Amino acid sequence: MNKFKAIKEAAYRANMQLPDLGLVLFTFGNASAADHASGVFAIKPSGVAYPELTPEMMVVVDFDGNVVDGNLRPSSDTKTHAVLYKHWPGIGGIVHTHATYATAWAQSQRDIPIYGTTHADHLTIDIPCAPPMADERIAGNYEYETGLQILDYFKQHNLDYEEVEMILIGNHAPFTWGKTVDKAVYNSAVLEYVAKMATLTEQINPEAPRLKDSLIKKHFERKHGPGSYYGQAAR
Numbered sequence: 445m446n447k448f449k450a451i452k453e454a455a456y457r458a459n460m461q462l463p464d465l466g467l468v469l470f471t472f473g474n475a476s477a478a479d480h481a482s483g484v485f486a487i488k489p490s491g492v493a494y495p496e497l498t499p500e501m502m503v504v505v506d507f508d509g510n511v512v513d514g515n516l517r518p519s520s521d522t523k524t525h526a527v528l529y530k531h532w533p534g535i536g537g538i539v540h541t542h543a544t545y546a547t548a549w550a551q552s553q554r555d556i557p558i559y560g561t562t563h564a565d566h567l568t569i570d571i572p573c574a575p576p577m578a579d580e581r582i583a584g585n586y587e588y589e590t591g592l593q594i595l596d597y598f599k600q601h602n603l604d605y606e607e608v609e610m611i612l613i614g615n616h617a618p619f620t621w622g623k624t625v626d627k628a629v630y631n632s633a634v635l636e637y638v639a640k641m642a643t644l645t646e647q648i649n650p651e652a653p654r655l656k657d658s659l660i661k662k663h664f665e666r667k668h669g670p671g672s673y674y675g676q677a678a679r
């Protein structure tokens with residue numbers, strides 16, 4: 445039996461949820477599942493269409509991006525995943541998509557304002573958009589640098605990766621993560637839903653106000669306060 449069977453199957457199941465949830469078209473995205481004890485993660489192979497995927501095709505890579513198991517080339521975004529796993533021991537899964545609304549906000553280089561209680565159920569701040577990558581970073585080890593850009597952004601803005609489990613990269617697209625890969629998929633779906641609602645909110649009322657602090661607090665706390673079961677199904 446392949447010793448990486450569990451993470452390969454978890455990564456496969458997560459990847460297969462992405463088209464089902466309407467978060468990817470063709471091969472526009474990837475999910476990975478990590479085993480921190482072994483220092484590896486399983487990720488979608490690059491360029492393989494979702495209907496063709498099997499658990500066995502998942503590529504196992506270490507936290508420096510070296511392939512340790514698998515016959516196919518790992519996703520082009522592998523080094524971004526590797527950097528995040530290496531520096532953030534609390535995450536067990538990562539998802540990258542080009543989902544329409546979240547990507548449109550990334551392309552617009554804007555944080556997604558907290559307009560409604562759906563957003564506040566998950567996060568008490570605007571969904572952050574990191575600046576587009578600098579030319580030197582693009583010309584260098586681009587995917588590795590994308591991971592560093594995410595780390596830099598969290599450090600500069602004093603954000604906790606276990607509280608804020610998503611980011612938009614300006615000019616590119618979103619990355620989400622979580623304690624498990626299922627939670628990372630859940631976060632990706634929530635992000636797309638909230639991004640769509642924010643887009644429509646601004647179309648209907650370009651002057652729409654940010655959600656009041658009292659409602660942000662109330663909605664977040666009633667979902668995440670003591671004894672809460674919110675989101676547990678996905679963790």
Ligand SMILES: O=C(CO)[C@@H](O)[C@@H](O)COP(=O)(O)O
Pocket residue numbers: 471472473474488489490491492518519520521540
């Ligand atoms: O960001 C992009 C494309 O801009 C990639 O994530 C996406 O096309 C997926 O590529 P892979 O098939 O995972 O190599």
